[in-house]
Amino acid sequence: MKNGERLAAVDLGSNSFRLEISIMHNGHLQRVEYLKETVRQGGGLDADSNLSEEAMERGWQCLARFGERLRDFRPSQVSALATQTLREARNRQAFLNKGQQLLGHPIEVISGQEEARLIYQGVTYLLPRNVQEQRLVIDIGGRSTEVIAGTGRVSLEAVSLPFGSVSWSQRFFAEGKLSAKCFAKAEVAANAIIEEHLGRFSLYPRDHVYGASGTMGAVAQALSQLGGEKQIITREGVERLKAMLIEAQHIDNLQFAGLRDDRKPVIGGGISILLALMNMFGMERMQISEGALRQGALLDLVQRDDHDAKRRDIRQNSVASLIQRFGYDRAQGERIASVGQAIWTALNPHGLWSDDDLxxxxxxxxxxxxxxSIAYERFHHHGAYILHYGDCPGFLPSERERLANLIVGHRGKLKKVAAAIEQDASFAYQLMCLRLAVLLCNARKDPQLQALQWALQKDGSVAVSVSRDWTLSHPQSYYLLQEEASTWEKMPIHLSISVD
Known part of the structure; x- marks a missing residue:
């Protein structure tokens, strides 16, 4: 990543959409622009988990404005991530199709676990570098709440809880009412969900607790106006705010300084969740962090571009973890990867396809x-299932989908991945290289690659030339190669074989 290069992160939260633009300056991210719009999309989910037209329109209008600002950014410079509301929305694809056009960049709907990882990464990036400090990070969003524990900048335990300031306000503080009874019900309900996960965090101390994002910032600001320490939240202070809200009885009566108008409709849900967390986890105080999901997303962009230090790419660690947990024949996996790379390189002498594709x-x-590891029968389907639903930190949903399609399509008929082949030429060539590598390594030995010559034809087809001696000494591989050519006959790209 070069000095002065711009990067952008778009956070499609349940309450607000945010755009942060930073530049690389001497190896560090420096914010140059920040835009935030209160879209309150999470409030637009109906009883059937469908986004209303009004909620979608608010989101589209915001994304159109963000898109104008990002018009000259390359895809590799932008990370646009959606969280809980779009995870829940049954009609999210309708929103995403138009939203991506308006933004001019793909939007990824990330899992709760991936959201938690990025939040911790963003929060700790802006904290003092202390590799031994045990940290607890909490982010109360609009429809989900993330709790992450770690040491230094490494997250070790994370959970995404299915409640947030918007959803809890809708459920327990209907029509803006702020009664003691409403708070009691909201806290009991939150406690019941939190209790299930408490044991996972029992080994982590509560000495260094950091709060991130909107609710935490709003509460800290209000407490500061009441004479509290800046950027600090105490349990005593939150109890005091709760008492003031109950005294007001309704959000329309809230007059105290430090609470913005756009935060009032969701303050009841936010405060009740915060109190439940502090009580259940035994936290007396927490410090507000400037970092959040956006910074974590920007850091991922930096790591992915750092070709000289691929070990920093969290995806590499995820692959190593999957191999450790589910690996069958690691040597064969490395062999297939190496042969696939050799074929890909031969077909790509002019660098038409990206390093990331390789x-x-x-x-x-x-x-x-x-x-x-699950069963040999249909193991390629089982492998795709692991990629779809397993824990793969660092991988965007579209990347997991691509890997899953490559794995399920590496053997058998191509009908199951025909749509992906037709829609994406680079995927088609990736799959062909993978299938050819598996074919050539069928004896679980290194193949004689020098006996095969690969070429990408002008019409996009792949031609392989083999020596006659090779066909005689490798009759099984030659037969499989001919069968593979037949398999691709009905696909957009073809495979042809000639014998010299």
């Missing part, structure tokens, strides 16, 4: 047999 192909090679 990296994905190599990962698919390493992981192609992980499904054997």
């Amino acid at each position: 990296q994905t192909l190599q990962w698919a090679g390493q992981l192609h047999e992980i499904g054997v």
Whole structure:
């Protein structure tokens, strides 16, 4: 990543949409622009978990404005992430289709676990570098709440809880009412959900607790106006705020300084969740952090571009973890990755396809047999299932989908991945390289690659030339190669074989 290069993160939260633009300056991210709009999309989910037209329109209008600002950004410079509301929305694809056009960049709906990882990464990036400090990070969003524990900048335990300031305000503080009874019900309900996960965090001290994002910032600001320490939240202070809200009885009567008008409709839910967390986790105080999901997303962009230090890419660690947990024949996985790379390189002498495409192909090679850990029968389907639903920190949903399609498509008929082949030429070539690598390594030995010559034809087809001696000494591989050529006959790209 070069000095002065711009990067942008778009956070499609349940309450607000945010755009942060930073530049790389001497190896560090420096904010140059920050835009925030209160969209309150989470409030637009109906009883059937469908976004209303009004909620979608508010989101689209915001994304159109963000899109104008990002018009000259390359795809590799932008990370646009959606969280709980779009995770829940049954009609999210309708919103995403138009939203991506308006923004001019893909939007990824990330899992709760991935959201938690990015939040911790963003929060700790802006904290003093202390590799031994045990930290607890809490982020109360609009429809989900993340609790993450870690040491230094490494997250070790994380959970995404299914409640937030918007959803809890809708459920327990209907029509803006702020009674003691409303708070009691909201806190009891939150306690019941939190209690299930308390044991996971029992080993982590509460000495260094950090709060992130909107609710935490609003509470800290209000407490500061009441004479509290800046950027500090105490349990005593939150109890005092709760008493003031109950005394007001309704959000329309809230007059105290430090609470913005756009925060009033969701303050009841936010305060009740915060109190439940502090009581259940035994926290007396926490410090507000400037970091959040956006900074975590920006850091991921930096790591992905750092070709000289791929070990920093969290995705590499995820692949290693999957291999450790589900690996069947690691040597074969490395062999397939290497042969696939050799074929890909031969077909790509002018660098038409990206390094990231090659990296994905190599990962698919390493992981192609992980499904054997479940059962050999249909193991490619089992492997795809692991990629779809397993824990893969760092991978965007679209990247997981691509890897899963490569794994499920590496053997058998192509009908199951025909749509992906037709829609994405680079995927088609990745899959062909992977299938050819598996074919050539069918004896679980290194193939004689020098006996095969690969070429990408002008019409996009792949041609392989083999020596006659090779066909005689490798009759099984030659037969499989001919069968593979037949398999691709009905696809947009073809495979042809000639014998010299």
